[in-house]
Amino acid sequence: MASVFDPATGIYSSCRPALSMPSPGATGGIVQFLLERTSDPGISSKLALVDAITGERVTFSQLRRRISVIAQGLIELGVRRGDVVLILSPNSIQFVESFLAVIFVGAILTTVNPLNTAEEIAKQARDSSPSLVITTLELADKVQRLDLPSVIIDHRDGSVLPPRSIPYSSLLRESPIFRAGSSMSAPIESNLDDTVALLYSSGTTGVSKGVMLSHRNFLAAAGQVNMDAEMEGRENDVLLVMLPLFHIFGLAVSYASLQRSETVVILPRFEFLHFLKSIQDFRVTQLPLVPPVAIALAKHAAVADYDLSSIKNVISGAAPLGKEIMETCSRRLPLADIRQGYGLTESTGLALLTLPREDPRFMGAAGTLVSGTEAMVVDPETCKPVPPQKSGELWLRGQQIMKGYLNNPTATASTIDKNGWLHTGDLVYVNQGRFFVLDRMKELIKYKGFQVAPAELEALLLSHPSLLDAAVVPLADEEAGQVPIAYVVKKPNATVDESNVLNFIAKQVAPYKRLRRVSFIDAIPKSAAGKILRRELTALPQSKL
Template structure:
């Protein structure tokens, strides 16, 4: 079947099959002004809700709080244009308010995983040049070492000691008349956020994202909702994906708020809490990371909670096998199950599976979002590849980052004439569906052949008694590297190493067969659900992995 010329052109560039969208050309748009214009027509609609307390903010409340918080940041803490404010906090409805207030001042937000250690936090604070921290009292033992003016989103713990560091409470921050706020001139090209990513190397770098990146991502990521209708009945998105992560901040929070949808914020993920929230708030859309999709696949029929409102589940942040998606479809037969693909460097999204009944294939990362183009580059020859041939995935569009902060060398290696080199291997099929195979640097080279860990992990997860798995290379004198697996099984599992090896043996070529299987309690992953493969490889080489994973 020949590829459609509208999807794959003679220039070997892939295009989105979705209808084109209009990206605003006014250079004087900001994240806040673009949001305000879009949602002013439904002030009473719920914008944000807290899944635990039930507290809600209407769009009118939200647009009132943002300028008040911006004034507080400016007058109390001296935050001005290009100041960097670090948000080090778990999910809450105050998180997006703070982010929007920071950007409304022309300042820059940098977000940090609350699980970071003191050295990791300090490194990002220093690299970004943060001058103010927004956090919660529980994280004060880590934050105090920064010696920066701090904003608490909640009351302090009883034994709190500020060490003479200036402390402001969120309630005081918003104790201003928002009508007095006069937004400074902001351009779409101004920096809005520095989100840190390892990119194509293991070293964390600040990704420069502009107001335009967020604005264009919001338009493109929600374009399908035009086709799906809506009007006065908004969609309801549940967000337990961390807001410090680009998927939560950009694709779920900002994009859906701009569309006029309601966003229910969960502080942290728990299966029962998630199902209870779906029932309580009549959630229609749910973005999931792979570990949660895997848990749903193993869940079986859901009878204790009413989840009939769910219409769409989208998996993102890391590749997911078609077997898992098929199992989730059995658990939630009335919901469309799709997968997306994106990076911090693309403001969170590049592709997304079609919803509203369009043809799709489980295992695919969907189709390019409007405005994004793709190409597949042969790793060896650098030639552009046609459909169904695997190479490095590269993309360009208005959502692509401006570069890495204070790192021109990494920027030049990653951006080439507007094209983002992802370091991911994949291909497009004849219909323009994107398939992500693996990371270039994570391929296992066995006897001259390339083995993709993600392929073997997908097969392992298709076994009914395997809950999670990771495949990594192991040094071998003859083969160079061989694939080995660490597997998490159900409590009643009686599988042996030989059973698992035979399960894979029957499905793959000889060079892909597992040489060793180790049963473990958990597989280390990042907050977004990505397997920490580099860390595991390092532990194996140091012969420490088994002790680390089981303690």
């Protein structure tokens, strides 16, 4: 089932079965589809969500009720169709419930990395214009400057609520401020192309933008994620979500699993031993993860102390995973199928996925096209398709491709062309229908799956009073995948040193964006047009640092 190339058009197509989607013009959305798929009496008593740390459990019957009750509470708080609700929270059962309840009322969820600074959150809020915040007591200070009403997920009796906030428990009718027993019987009617999520991505330009994802996008991605499971006849899978739910990877696989009536075990925070214990205790069968965790599975001595024999599938995504690590994981988990996927926020997290029990010769490939997806590999200079084995920029087309960037038609037009092709900015080649990712043309740095935009850090560096010029490039790192490092040019007679620059940046950005090294050079290499020649700089760490 390798991807098939048509030499007449230069287009690759998927050989997986056709993607089943609602008919054109159909109404309804991802929550309605989920509720319909899980309404069978045989599913109602099955576990839907489990907190791996506290042991809290929610059945599908309870989930259906909780979504409708929370939705009613959101309406009583003033949330209306088309409004944006911002969620700033670690992984939790309440995160998933909130996501589904917001969409139930026809509103839009925008997610935020809890590591982001208050200024970074405020910037996202200025662009997305939320009317309500859902957060935790620990993170509430970061959203105070937004001056918005908020719902506190983890409020307990006796704890002090921030101004203009109510406890999450109130939405579940544990407080008399809402009418007892009232709930919504059905989701607000939606068009498949209505936006349901605004996830912020640095895209192809390095400037954070709101990716507008629709019901259609999520339904397509769920069908694509679940296609292989259905072909293999898998049932009663248990998914462990250690991936952050604010990221498209974690959000998309969680929704897809619930749609298949699978149990989703949520790890609120990642600690490696808790992670291993959760796999053992809950007999996890499906394990989506990112390369640093795959490396730990391959190398950490503690793995031998836990029973991980329940694992059937390990799927690594968010950044490339090397062939050697995949082979080592396979030896340590001989009963598991070690696979890899590729996607972007702009493709609802998925475009390529390794075939089940793939030929070992292709280990290390990013995969083959998922159902309902087309691709071209294009010469970046001529924009003409190139044949197999030749490298070029990956273009994608399918129903999982985003609607566009919020409030940014120029960036949208430069990323999705008039024929519907998403220009990924990633350099790939194809061998026997398998796609191999070579490099990131778009220059983003991926730290443990998080996107770090060089342009953002360069702008901050240039604001330093002692620096004249700066460039940020990635440095390969076995654990993180890549870390950001900087080359800077000092102003004449300036006395700034590396620690001063590192601290200057660390105070202004989230931890994952912090620079790991700073080197002082005489000049930043640039083209005649003034573009930074990053390839010259990326070669320097290996030879001089």
